[in-house]
Amino acid sequence: MSYIDVLKETQNVMTPGSSACQGCGGELILRRVMQIAGNNSVFAVPPGCMAGAGVDGWNFSNGCTAPIHITLLDNTASFMSGVSEMYQRKGRPDVNIVAIAGDGATADCGFQSLSGAAERGTKMLYVCYDNEGYMNTGYQRSSTTSLGSSTSTTPAGAAINGKEQQQKYLPLIMAMHNIEYCATASPSNMADLVAKIQKGLEASKRGFAYLHVFSPCPTGWKFAPDQSIQVARKAVAANLCPIWECEKGVFKLTPNRKPIPIAEFVRGIGKFKKLTEEEIASIQALVDARYALLEKLAAE
Numbered sequence: 001m002s003y004i005d006v007l008k009e010t011q012n013v014m015t016p017g018s019s020a021c022q023g024c025g026g027e028l029i030l031r032r033v034m035q036i037a038g039n040n041s042v043f044a045v046p047p048g049c050m051a052g053a054g055v056d057g058w059n060f061s062n063g064c065t066a067p068i069h070i071t072l073l074d075n076t077a078s079f080m081s082g083v084s085e086m087y088q089r090k091g092r093p094d095v096n097i098v099a100i101a102g103d104g105a106t107a108d109c110g111f112q113s114l115s116g117a118a119e120r121g122t123k124m125l126y127v128c129y130d131n132e133g134y135m136n137t138g139y140q141r142s143s144t145t146s147l148g149s150s151t152s153t154t155p156a157g158a159a160i161n162g163k164e165q166q167q168k169y170l171p172l173i174m175a176m177h178n179i180e181y182c183a184t185a186s187p188s189n190m191a192d193l194v195a196k197i198q199k200g201l202e203a204s205k206r207g208f209a210y211l212h213v214f215s216p217c218p219t220g221w222k223f224a225p226d227q228s229i230q231v232a233r234k235a236v237a238a239n240l241c242p243i244w245e246c247e248k249g250v251f252k253l254t255p256n257r258k259p260i261p262i263a264e265f266v267r268g269i270g271k272f273k274k275l276t277e278e279e280i281a282s283i284q285a286l287v288d289a290r291y292a293l294l295e296k297l298a299a300e
Helices: 005-009 025-037 049-056 076-091 101-106 112-121 170-175 191-204 225-237 264-265 277-299
Strands: 041-044 096-102 124-131 180-187 208-214 243-247 250-253
Touching: 005 025, 005 101, 005 191, 025 049, 025 096, 025 124, 041 076, 049 096, 076 096, 076 124, 076 180, 096 101, 096 112, 096 277, 101 112, 101 124, 101 170, 112 124, 112 191, 112 208, 124 191, 170 208, 170 277, 180 191, 191 208, 208 225, 208 243, 225 264, 243 277, 264 277
Parallel strands: 041 096, 096 124, 124 208, 180 208
Antiparallel strands: 180 243, 243 250
16 A cells, blocks of 8 residues: 555544644654554653644644643653553553654653663654754754754854754664664655554554654754755755664665765755854765665665
């Protein structure tokens, strides 16, 4: 069945309206994850862009038709570990246990509980929509924010020229937890995203599954809202967001033999406008080394 047929035959769990920014990558990711998981699910969304925009809805009405919890910023995985255990003990393993969180609540504040749930093999699907920062509170840098990004806590100016550190590459860290399923995806390739949501849900019946989705943010990154999918597509083309999956320790990389340069990707994105040639070269070196490592892992 094609992904179009899958989307035709499933219903939106999110209600039609949302207060997300125009062009929000996170809203599209949240909507698709919930749609594929369906109403026989329990969702958790910690504080962040999607907790307010995708869950609360409008005028005090619930934003979705399935049970959903707004957890704390740092306990999403541990909270859902308890929910998962409860349904296992009740003899209801068919219920999908799904967490959907931003990079701040995943790579930073929530990493301890995330790593613990992954190490224990908790039966759940954890989805990170990575927009490279704490966008909901004015765009502060996170550990997944790219080098040179101008944020409210790393402003490009006389003192510093944006974020001074390279980004943390969380997907590979999660794969090293020996979990059932780990994958990266992009909203620019909906067929791949839908397939990986399905695989993640299936794997979550056996153990821990993790999906890391690149999520362009026009508001925080300062680009036109109608360019979100194009930015996501260029990130894949530049290997900033390499597409791969790991099932039970076996890596599979979607090849990209002729990547576009990082200099082309950052062009037109406001948060990168102060990047120096040295910083662009540094990001390029990191991206090239990371892709080479993934090629080696996929070849074994």
